[in-house]
Amino acid sequence: MLFTKEIFGLVPRILIVGGGYAGFYTAWKLEKWLRKDEAEIVVVDPLPYLTYQPFLPEVVGGSVEARHAVVNQRKHLKRAKVITAKVTGIDHAARTATITPEVGEPWQLEYDQIVVTAGSVSRTFPIPGVADLAYGLKTIEEAVAIRDRILTNFDKAANLPPGPERERLLTFVVVGGGFAGIEVFGEMRSLASYLLRYYPQLTFDDTRFHLIEAMGRIMPEVSLPTSHWVLKNYAQRGAEVHLDTQLKSAEGGRIELSTGESFETDVIVWTAGVMASPMLKNTDLPIEERGRLRVKPDLRVVTAEGEVVPDAWGAGDVAAVPDLTGKGVGGMCVPNAQHAVRQGKLLAQNIAAALRGEGVKDYYHASLGAVAGLGLYEGAFQSGRIAIKGFPAWVMHRGYHGLAIPTWERKLRVIANWVLNFVLGRDIVSLQAVQQPRVAFETYASRPRPSVEAAPAAAAVPAAVPARAAVAAAPAATVVEPVAAEPAAKPARARRKAEPLPAETAEPKPARTRRPPVEPEQPPLPGAKGVEAPIYANPAPEPEPAKK
Numbered sequence: 001m002l003f004t005k006e007i008f009g010l011v012p013r014i015l016i017v018g019g020g021y022a023g024f025y026t027a028w029k030l031e032k033w034l035r036k037d038e039a040e041i042v043v044v045d046p047l048p049y050l051t052y053q054p055f056l057p058e059v060v061g062g063s064v065e066a067r068h069a070v071v072n073q074r075k076h077l078k079r080a081k082v083i084t085a086k087v088t089g090i091d092h093a094a095r096t097a098t099i100t101p102e103v104g105e106p107w108q109l110e111y112d113q114i115v116v117t118a119g120s121v122s123r124t125f126p127i128p129g130v131a132d133l134a135y136g137l138k139t140i141e142e143a144v145a146i147r148d149r150i151l152t153n154f155d156k157a158a159n160l161p162p163g164p165e166r167e168r169l170l171t172f173v174v175v176g177g178g179f180a181g182i183e184v185f186g187e188m189r190s191l192a193s194y195l196l197r198y199y200p201q202l203t204f205d206d207t208r209f210h211l212i213e214a215m216g217r218i219m220p221e222v223s224l225p226t227s228h229w230v231l232k233n234y235a236q237r238g239a240e241v242h243l244d245t246q247l248k249s250a251e252g253g254r255i256e257l258s259t260g261e262s263f264e265t266d267v268i269v270w271t272a273g274v275m276a277s278p279m280l281k282n283t284d285l286p287i288e289e290r291g292r293l294r295v296k297p298d299l300r301v302v303t304a305e306g307e308v309v310p311d312a313w314g315a316g317d318v319a320a321v322p323d324l325t326g327k328g329v330g331g332m333c334v335p336n337a338q339h340a341v342r343q344g345k346l347l348a349q350n351i352a353a354a355l356r357g358e359g360v361k362d363y364y365h366a367s368l369g370a371v372a373g374l375g376l377y378e379g380a381f382q383s384g385r386i387a388i389k390g391f392p393a394w395v396m397h398r399g400y401h402g403l404a405i406p407t408w409e410r411k412l413r414v415i416a417n418w419v420l421n422f423v424l425g426r427d428i429v430s431l432q433a434v435q436q437p438r439v440a441f442e443t444y445a446s447r448p449r450p451s452v453e454a455a456p457a458a459a460a461v462p463a464a465v466p467a468r469a470a471v472a473a474a475p476a477a478t479v480v481e482p483v484a485a486e487p488a489a490k491p492a493r494a495r496r497k498a499e500p501l502p503a504e505t506a507e508p509k510p511a512r513t514r515r516p517p518v519e520p521e522q523p524p525l526p527g528a529k530g531v532e533a534p535i536y537a538n539p540a541p542e543p544e545p546a547k548k
């Protein structure tokens, strides 16, 4: 029965754009509250996992294993169909979304209800050098890269005599004194202090930490006295916070501040705010002044005139959700996980109610307070006038987030790892070389000799060329077939009646023979002249900042 209904398009399709915090919970709860024959749930996200962003600072600090801070959508969403691709456009008038996968052509997906939960991206300003050198802190990849960079910089610095280069490698900068910035700053400081015991060549005074904040205070979510306590705590730990200070330039890694101060760094982490996902601009959905999706308190999309847009919903960082407690910024909920998870749950409830012709509820959530981890054994908590600082707040931070990460499987992994770290210490292995995973293999790999026809071309290649260049010069041993095109755009809504998702109907593609993958974006191998010295242990070469 269900099969027949789905085939003939009789089951309404709910398309969820973004399987992050709000989107994942919407899908998860829809699976629970809707019967199989009531709706088909489709989640589209370019990432195959939800990222539990509150753990990103602890991933940087080496206290949470990177894979444990993400939740696989396919594993935990049992009924929803997961499509790993971007939604690059929404034509809500035609109830059609454009799906753009990483490989293959964009295609159209029709839907009956749309849920926009595409989250936010780092908000930046046109400061020289920032776009080229800084790391954001919104993804697990960024957190891992920052952690590995710190660890690798310690390895490099330990080989250098005291001087400007060593100082540059051990100078770390965070821009933005909000929660994310303060947390990652504390974790970075904590990691660096821990590392020193393994580097007898380096001292505490060799490491420098700067946080740059344009406002006159940090962490607007906590009271002024609590924020002062955090500043004092960081000062005692050798981490300098520059208040009322703007970053003027970071070009070539040279930090120039509005105060006139200037220094060199190798690691800049940008956490100065977020903005709604720019994918909204390619939709016909109403957007408010700050670029967010306009929604009513019941999470239905609404026009500026207050008219409900039928069949469209939004939640999380991407949406301007009115805060009915009256405490929101500009009357709206602030972008945080506390709201995203609750809005996701309500969204599922409201969609189920709407499909059954029942009434929908408004979103109302009074903040539970804010708790921040400031590095191992340090934390700060604020709820109304109650402030807890230091170790007890750190325990609360761990307790809260250990239980808040979705799925028991993830909770167990995170908590078990904390217990292991308590006994064994944190893991300080840098896997920065993972960015060039084929170097070791490619250095020693045998390659076919060039054929007679290709000989002249091959002769032009010097004898000791890097292995990668030799691959480019060698004739292809096998034919690489073009990627089969994805199904063409389906124009009419009626067409869906007989067409389930393309992934379900796709013909098995003929087997392809492949050339070993060549990674053209990687620079030539460093020092790959011969085979004597294994070079895979070398970290990936980083762009050297201009020295003055």
Ligand SMILES: Cc1cc2nc3c(=O)[nH]c(=O)nc-3n(C[C@H](O)[C@H](O)[C@H](O)COP(=O)(O)OP(=O)(O)OC[C@H]3O[C@@H](n4cnc5c(N)ncnc54)[C@H](O)[C@@H]3O)c2cc1C
Residues within 6 Å of the ligand: 017, 018, 019, 020, 021, 022, 023, 044, 045, 046, 047, 049, 050, 051, 052, 053, 054, 055, 056, 057, 085, 086, 087, 088, 117, 118, 119, 120, 137, 138, 179, 180, 277, 279, 315, 316, 317, 318, 335, 336, 337, 338, 339, 340, 371
């Ligand atoms: C470092 C850090 C620490 C934080 N700490 C806390 C904290 O302690 N407490 C707290 O409450 N909050 C915290 N937050 C905020 C919280 O994590 C976010 O508010 C929350 O994740 C928002 O959920 P969301 O579902 O709206 O967005 P996200 O969780 O970001 O999910 C959005 C999803 O949409 C996907 N997407 C994007 N574009 C497209 C597209 N075009 N098509 C399809 N999918 C798309 C993304 O890949 C992503 O998976 C922190 C954030 C950061 C960065």
